[in-house]
Amino acid sequence: MIPQELGFAFALLALLHLYLQGLNRHYLVMDDGPLKTPLNIGWFIASVLLPALGFAAFWSAPPVRDALTFAPRGLVSSILLGGVAGLGGLMLWRAALWLWDRAHPRRTPHLLAEEVSYPRIENPVRKLPCLPRSWETTTSLEIIRRELEVPGLPPEFDGLVIAHIGDIHYDPPSGLVDYYEEVCDYVNDLRPDLVAHTGDFVSAARHIARAANHAARYRGRLGSYAVLGNHDYWTRPGRLVKALGRTPIVYLGNSRRVFTRGGRRLVLAGTDAPWDHQAPDWPRLLAKGPADAAVLLSHTPDNAPEAARHGANLVLSGHNHGGQVCLPLLGPVVVPSRTGHSYVSGVYRVSDTCLLNVTRGVGVTNVHFRVLCPPEVTVLRLRAVTAEAMVGATALRRLPNAAPVSAAGGFA
Numbered sequence: 043m044i045p046q047e048l049g050f051a052f053a054l055l056a057l058l059h060l061y062l063q064g065l066n067r068h069y070l071v072m073d074d075g076p077l078k079t080p081l082n083i084g085w086f087i088a089s090v091l092l093p094a095l096g097f098a099a100f101w102s103a104p105p106v107r108d109a110l111t112f113a114p115r116g117l118v119s120s121i122l123l124g125g126v127a128g129l130g131g132l133m134l135w136r137a138a139l140w141l142w143d144r145a146h147p148r149r150t151p152h153l154l155a156e157e158v159s160y161p162r163i164e165n166p167v168r169k170l171p172c173l174p175r176s177w178e179t180t181t182s183l184e185i186i187r188r189e190l191e192v193p194g195l196p197p198e199f200d201g202l203v204i205a206h207i208g209d210i211h212y213d214p215p216s217g218l219v220d221y222y223e224e225v226c227d228y229v230n231d232l233r234p235d236l237v238a239h240t241g242d243f244v245s246a247a248r249h250i251a252r253a254a255n256h257a258a259r260y261r262g263r264l265g266s267y268a269v270l271g272n273h274d275y276w277t278r279p280g281r282l283v284k285a286l287g288r289t290p291i292v293y294l295g296n297s298r299r300v301f302t303r304g305g306r307r308l309v310l311a312g313t314d315a316p317w318d319h320q321a322p323d324w325p326r327l328l329a330k331g332p333a334d335a336a337v338l339l340s341h342t343p344d345n346a347p348e349a350a351r352h353g354a355n356l357v358l359s360g361h362n363h364g365g366q367v368c369l370p371l372l373g374p375v376v377v378p379s380r381t382g383h384s385y386v387s388g389v390y391r392v393s394d395t396c397l398l399n400v401t402r403g404v405g406v407t408n409v410h411f412r413v414l415c416p417p418e419v420t421v422l423r424l425r426a427v428t429a430e431a432m433v434g435a436t437a438l439r440r441l442p443n444a445a446p447v448s449a450a451g452g453f454a
Contacts, residue, residue: 046101049110049126054094056129059136061089062375063382070378071344073317074276140383144373150391154189154425161185161228165220169411177370179416180406181221185228187421193395194355195335196306200426204337205234207260207419208360209242209403211273212253216410225404225419226259232421236310237262239291240360241271241341245407247278250285258289264301266291267310271341271361273407275317294339296320298327309336311354315345324352343385343400350396356424357398362386364402368414387418 069082100106108115109122163181170178207229212222229237237260243253260266268291274282286293294312301308311327314320328336328349335355340346343359350357364387365374377383384390390398402418 043111043113046107046110049112050097052130053097053110053126054090056126056133057090057093059133060129061086064089066377066382067380070376071272071342071380074272148390150389150397152191152193152391152397153389154191156189157187159185159187161224163221163224165224167217167221170413173413177414179412179414181218182412182416183221183225183228183404184416184418185232185421186418187423188389188399189423189425190356190389190397190399191425191427192335192356192397193427195424195426196304196308196333197426198304198306199301199308199335199424202236202308202424203232203234204236204238204358204422204424205229205232205260205262205419206238206240206358206399206401206422207257207404208240208341208401209271209363209405209407210239210253210257211242211245211403211405211407212249212256213245213405214249214252216406218405222256222404223259225417226256229419229421230259230261233263234421235263237266238337238339238358239266239268240339240358240401241269241314242273242360242403242405242407243268243271243282244277245273247281250278250282254282254285254289254291257286258291267294267299267312267339268292269294269312269339269341270314270317272317275314279314279318296322296327307331307334309334310339311336312339313345313349314341316342322348324349328353342379343390343398344380346385346390346392346396346398350393354396357392357396358401359385359398360401360403362400362402363407363412364415364418366402366406366412366415367409370414374415 064085069085072078097106105116105118105122108119109126112123114120114123161183163183166181168178169180239257243257244250268286270279270282283293292299295314295318298309298311307330309330313322315322330336330353336353337356338349338354340357340359342361346357362377362379365377368374374386377386379385385398385400387400387402392398399420399422401420402415404417404419406412
């Protein structure tokens with residue numbers, strides 16, 4: 043028998059875990075609309091509030107007391123204890139798996155090298171000055187340069203450099219405009235070949251024109267390409283597409299571009315699914331020859347497994363913000379993904395022939411600050427599987443804080 047208070051605390055934690063699972067996998071990824079907030083609130087009431095109030099209201103009732111002390115003496119207390127134990131067991135099992143993954147991070151052998159630099163931001167913004175400076179990471183930008191050995195990449199495209207930009211959430215009232223401009227300057231100094239925008243340019247329709255003009259400042263030698271994210275669709279997607287059309291950015295929603303070199307092709311495709319309410323035509327989007335490769339821009343990483351089955355070799359995504367607010371040691375709590383914490387941020391091996399890069403993004407949304415989750419820009423140098431490609435364990439190097447990242451070089 044355990045103290046009743048401890049049993050109640052365990053039950054409350056189990057109910058909170060149930061709430062977060064539903065929130066992450068279903069309610070946060072719903073289309074925005076008049077029912078979204080009531081359903082979110084209703085799910086919290088049904089999964090946490092009502093059961094907790096029920097335990098509190100009938101605290102002294104023998105079935106409740108027996109269930110919370112883990113000493114059932116009747117049918118009702120056995121049912122209550124079974125429910126609490128089942129939810130608690132699921133919570134503990136998932137927590138054990140999650141802690142194991144944290145202690146043994148998966149390293150794909152395709153990640154050949156990684157360098158993290160910390161550019162000096164001249165106009166840092168702190169939203170939570172009450173927290174230690176190392177915890178409040180709203181504008182603590184990281185530029186992450188990765189060399190990826192992409193399965194199926196033709197040798198003719200070896201060395202192609204892609205700057206992956208996601209989740210800007212351009213919002214002048216946030217006070218981050220100067221920070222946005224500094225991020226853009228740092229990326230342009232890298233002279234990427236391609237700039238890939240993976241959506242969520244804005245969070246409010248009134249900022250669409252300025253957001254499009256800002257995104258157009260990112261320059262790639264072979265152009266800038268974009269798809270839309272959920273927040274873009276929850277504002278005015280048609281208006282945003284028109285605004286992007288007045289810039290050099292090529293909008294790739296459910297379309298593709300093909301680059302050719304030495305008779306080999308690199309397909310660059312994009313999808314706005316699921317928010318555009320169109321089932322992606324994967325065979326058309328990712329059609330390629332046996333010696334070609336396909337790169338997909340998708341705001342959410344949830345599309346990656348299906349894209350991999352249809353021939354994508356590299357998927358670029360964002361959406362999850364790395365959790366945006368993380369707990370010390372534990373990491374992100376809320377991740378808006380149907381796959382839960384499977385694709386929070388970083389490089390993942392989706393299949394034998396497909397990699398996924400998930401960026402934490404540049405901006406913030408909803409709570410408008412970051413905790414223990416710095417924003418990032420990812421610069422990817424794609425490597426073909428050839429004898430000349432670098433092979434070996436992942437090299438983790440940190441560049442000096444004060445020095446801006448040097449130019450990454452171009453694809454000739």
